[in-house]
């Protein structure tokens with residue numbers, strides 16, 4: 247851990263911040279949370295009381311004016327990200343942004359340029375590129391464990407934020423313009439497959455609204471009905487990667503349960519299969535077809551050269567940004583990768599509407 251104690255401010259004191267950020271800031275790095283900010287004062291105040299944070303604010307602008315901190319974490323609702331991120335970067339503070347950091351590629355490029363101009367580090371989650379199981383799987387692929395890559399298949403979905411998460415904040419915004427299943431869930435699948443197979447070249451997609459009216463099933467808003475008929479809640483995304491390989495992502499808010507692995511990678515000489523419980527740092531399951539060595543079946547993987555770091559929490563992005571600041575290097579969770587993922591998400595409505603394959607322009 248570093249010698250300097252990093253001062254962190256969290257903007258958006260909702261479900262995710264309380265679940266993953268506030269309780270883990272001091273565990274993940276030599277860091278302390280010095281401020282909590284939320285447009286709902288009770289949420290900022292309650293975070294301060296619960297986690298012993300000295301300052302609270304109801305406006306990011308006031309926080310930037312009055313609070314002495316180094317790194318901000320934007321955990322606000324999706325629609326607020328761009329404005330909050332621009333304010334933080336514009337003030338010359340290092341930033342971790344929840345996903346997606348902006349609604350369009352152009353606006354995310356503005357954020358990336360601003361971060362560069364101000365000389366600050368900018369990290370965009372999700373955190374999948376920091377995952378232990380993906381690091382082991384990547385290493386196995388590089389070492390030829392499953393031969394020549396054939397394709398990748400990802401299933402990342404749940405029953406919707408109204409369904410399984412205990413929430414004190416009203417989840418209605420997840421079903422309104424600017425949010426939806428693609429940017430909230432699809433983003434995970436797209437980041438995972440592009441992390442494993444590299445940048446995408448083109449996409450096509452099917453989508454549907456499976457559940458036009460939803461009911462909140464727990465928390466303060468238990469029983470509330472939400473109209474959810476404007477944005478699809480289920481997507482089947484086909485990807486052709488720049489390396490010529492293909493992939494498929496099943497994503498949305500329409501799986502109340504599933505026994506599918508989150509990720510499978512198929513090769514000419516085997517399969518790598520990953521369960522979805524990635525916070526437990528599972529080892530991938532590996533099937534090898536190696537008749538010359540008398541092996542055909544599921545085998546135990548090992549890490550050949552270096553052992554990747556295990557995840558403690560989704561606040562690991564704080565470790566990533568601090569290592570990038572101190573090492574004067576790029577973080578693992580780069581905004582350029584996030585921009586490529588965002589371009590795919592922005593082009594999916596066109597692919598769905600036309601039924602055509604859509605070419606991509608960005609890379610990382």
Ligand SMILES: NC(=O)c1ccc[n+]([C@@H]2O[C@H](COP(=O)([O-])OP(=O)(O)OC[C@H]3O[C@@H](n4cnc5c(N)ncnc54)[C@H](O)[C@@H]3O)[C@@H](O)[C@H]2O)c1
Pocket residue numbers: 257258259260261262263283284285286289304305306321322323324326330344345346371372413415416417430560
């Ligand atoms: N695994 C994951 O990566 C994961 C899981 C859940 C949520 N998320 C993401 O985390 C973010 C927050 O989601 P959540 O589930 O905590 O939502 P939430 O509704 O529980 O919390 C969002 C909070 O942001 C506050 N807020 C909105 N605009 C603001 C502004 N301008 N300034 C300050 N505060 C503001 C709201 O009042 C609310 O308290 C979203 O981007 C969501 O996609 C990520």
